[in-house]
Amino acid sequence: MNISVVIPLLNEQESLTELHDWIAKVMQSNHFSYEIIFIDDGSTDKSWEVITTLSSKDNQIKGIRFLKNFGKSQALHAGFEKAQGDVVITMDADLQDNPEEIPELYNMIINDGLDLVSGWKKKRYDSILSKNLPSKLFNWAARKTSGVKLHDFNCGLKAYRLEVVKNIDVNGEMHRYIPVLSKNAGFNKISEKVVKHQARKYGETKFGMDRFINGFLDLITIWFLSRFGKRPMHLFGTWGVIMFAIGFGFALYLGIDKLFLHPNGRLITQRPQFYIALSTMIIGTQFFVAGFLGEIILRSKSDRKRYSVKTELNFN
Numbered sequence: 001m002n003i004s005v006v007i008p009l010l011n012e013q014e015s016l017t018e019l020h021d022w023i024a025k026v027m028q029s030n031h032f033s034y035e036i037i038f039i040d041d042g043s044t045d046k047s048w049e050v051i052t053t054l055s056s057k058d059n060q061i062k063g064i065r066f067l068k069n070f071g072k073s074q075a076l077h078a079g080f081e082k083a084q085g086d087v088v089i090t091m092d093a094d095l096q097d098n099p100e101e102i103p104e105l106y107n108m109i110i111n112d113g114l115d116l117v118s119g120w121k122k123k124r125y126d127s128i129l130s131k132n133l134p135s136k137l138f139n140w141a142a143r144k145t146s147g148v149k150l151h152d153f154n155c156g157l158k159a160y161r162l163e164v165v166k167n168i169d170v171n172g173e174m175h176r177y178i179p180v181l182s183k184n185a186g187f188n189k190i191s192e193k194v195v196k197h198q199a200r201k202y203g204e205t206k207f208g209m210d211r212f213i214n215g216f217l218d219l220i221t222i223w224f225l226s227r228f229g230k231r232p233m234h235l236f237g238t239w240g241v242i243m244f245a246i247g248f249g250f251a252l253y254l255g256i257d258k259l260f261l262h263p264n265g266r267l268i269t270q271r272p273q274f275y276i277a278l279s280t281m282i283i284g285t286q287f288f289v290a291g292f293l294g295e296i297i298l299r300s301k302s303d304r305k306r307y308s309v310k311t312e313l314n315f316n
Contacts, residue, residue, distance in 0.1 A: 001033045001034065001035060001084050001085040001086065002032040002033045002034060002085055002086055002087065002106065003027070003032050003033075003034040003035075003085045003086070003087050003088075003089055003102065003106060004034070004035050004037060004079075004083035004084055004085030004087070004088045004089070004162075005023055005034065005035070005036045005037065005088075005089045005090075005091065005102070006037050006039070006076060006079035006080065006083060006088060006089070006090045006091075007019070007036065007037065007038050007039065007079075007090070007091055007092070007093050008039045008041055008072050008075030008076055008079065008090075008092075008093070009038060009039065009040060009041065009043065009047060009075075009092075009093035010040075010041045010042065010043055010047075010069060011043045011044060011045045011047060012043070012047055012093040012094060012202070013043070013045045013046045013047045013049075013050050014201075014202035015093055015094055015095045015201065015202045016038070016047060016050045016051065016054065016093060017050060017054065018095065019093060019095055019099070020036065020054050020058070020061065022099045023036060023099045023102070024036075024058065024060070025099075026099045026100060026102055026103065027060075027102075030102075030103045032103075032106070033085075034060060034085065035060050035061075035062055035083075035084065035085060036058075036060055036061050036062065037062045037063070037064065037079045037082055037083065038051045038061065038062070038063045038064070038093075039063075039064045039066070039075040039076075039078055039079050040063065040064065040065040040066060041066050041069050041070060041071065041072065041074070041075045042066045042067070042068040042069030042070065048063070048065050048311070051063045051065075051313070052313065055313045055314055059314060061313070061314065062082065062312075062313055062314040062315055063311070063312065063313035063314070064078050064079065064082065064309055064311075064312050064313075065309065065310045065311040065312070066078075066307055066308065066309060066310060067308040067309070067310045068308070070307040070308075071172075071173060072173070072175045073170045073171055073172055073173055073174050073175040074170075074171070074307040075307075076090060076170050076175050076178075077169070077170045077171065077307070078307060078309065080165035080166065080168075080170065082315055083162065083165060084162075085162065086109075086110070086161075086162055087105075087106050087109045087110065087159055087160065087161065087162065088159070088160045088161075088162060088164075088165050089102055089105060089106070089157075089158070089159050089160075090156060090157070090158050090159075090160075091156055091157045092156040092157075094200055094201075094202070095198060095200070095201045095202070096197060096198050096199070096200055097119070097156055097157040097195070097198075098157075098195060098196040098198060100196075101119065101157060101193070101195045101196065102159075104193065105117050105119075105157075105158075105159035105193060106159065108159065108191065108193065109159050109160070109161055112191075113189065114161070114189045114190070114191050115160070115161050115163075115164050115182060115187035115188070115189040115190060116158065116159070116160050116161070116164055116178075116179055116182050116187060116189070116190045116191075117158065117159040117190075117191050117192065117193055118150050118152065118153070118155060118158050118179055118190070118191075118192045118193075119152065119155035119156075119157035119158060119192070119193060119194075119195035120150070120151045120152040120155060120192045120193065120194050120195060121152055121155055121195060121196075121197035122151070122152075122194045123196075123197060135152075135154060138153070138154070138216065138219075139151060139152060139153055139154070141216065141219060142176075142177070142180075142219055145219055145223050146177070146179075146180040146183070146219075146222070146223070146226070147183075148179050148180050148183055148190060150179055150190070150192050151192060152192070153176050153177065153179065154176055155195070157195050158178065158179075160182075161187070163187075164182050164185070164187045167185050167187075168181045168182055168185050169181070172218065172221075173214055173218050174218060174222065176218065177218065177219070177222050180222055180226065181222070184225075184226045229298075230298070232290075232291055232294030232295060232298065233291035233292065233294065233295050234291075235291070236287045236288065236290045236291030236294065237287070237288060237291045239284075239287045240284045240285070240286075240287030240288040240291065241284070242284070243280045243281070243283045243284030243287060244280070244281055244284030244285065244288075245284075246276075246277075246280045246284075247276070247277045247278070247279070247280035247281030247282075247283075247284060248277070248281065249277075250273045250274075250276050250277035250280070251274075251277040251281070253273065254268050254271065254273055254274060254277065255268075
């Protein structure tokens with residue numbers, strides 16, 4: 001199979017038929033063998049009924065239906081587990097991503113030997129204040145922090161070599177950082193392509209301003225995981241040593257001063273240095289405990305699904 005198209009969705013019943021017909025037209029005109037995997041992330045409208053109807057007419061369509069809304073990352077993870085094509089294309093279901101981009105994305109992966117190609121919506125039809133400016137700030141911070149030189153981390157239209165999606169774990173809200181996850185997994189051949197952004201035709205956006213706040217918090221998380229995810233004791237242990245050494249230094253100073261220099265002076269507990277020593281030694285011990293717990297959790301971590309599937313269509 002040449003291509004797997006993975007489409008997470010939430011309440012997009014109006015656009016699904018048009019999107020399917022558009023993708024099928026592109027695939028057939030380019031003679032691709034393909035599958036379309038719709039992941040219904042707990043829709044409350046008739047999205048699943050539309051997917052079921054489309055599947056009955058086209059055996060290239062496969063569907064996964066979650067019991068409830070688990071989030072885009074979990075939907076992508078479920079689609080990645082099922083994908084079989086040499087190249088995996090992800091796109092949103094709201095018709096803002098253009099299926100006409102698929103052939104060139106496929107060729108960039110196959111012919112140019114790339115691991116991942118990310119879409120770049122250079123010209124956007126979103127609100128400047130609510131999306132464009134926050135998105136530019138977010139992407140700038142992501143580039144500086146991750147070292148991945150992409151202009152648009154949030155673009156849903158991406159292409160991956162199959163080995164990439166089978167070797168990354170997309171959880172939480174880390175779908176924004178799949179290029180970073182790929183880089184951390186050793187897939188360094190990452191590029192981008194300017195793609196057409198289309199105005200939303202049906203419904204309304206599912207994301208508000210809170211996604212940028214969450215995005216920055218996730219950015220801190222992924223920075224930590226990329227640097228210390230496999231060795232948490234290196235971070236917490238270092239800070240533990242520093243804090244404990246500061247506390248021990250103050251305690252040693254207080255002891256020498258009281259025993260030899262000013263034996264008749266103030267009580268040690270009446271001096272501010274005592275509380276500095278006590279606090280820093282306690283904090284240093286806590287850092288050590290955090291490091292040990294991190295190492296234990298890392299070694300006992302199991303691969304557990306973070307979503308519950310209600311129904312599947314057309315998977316063998």
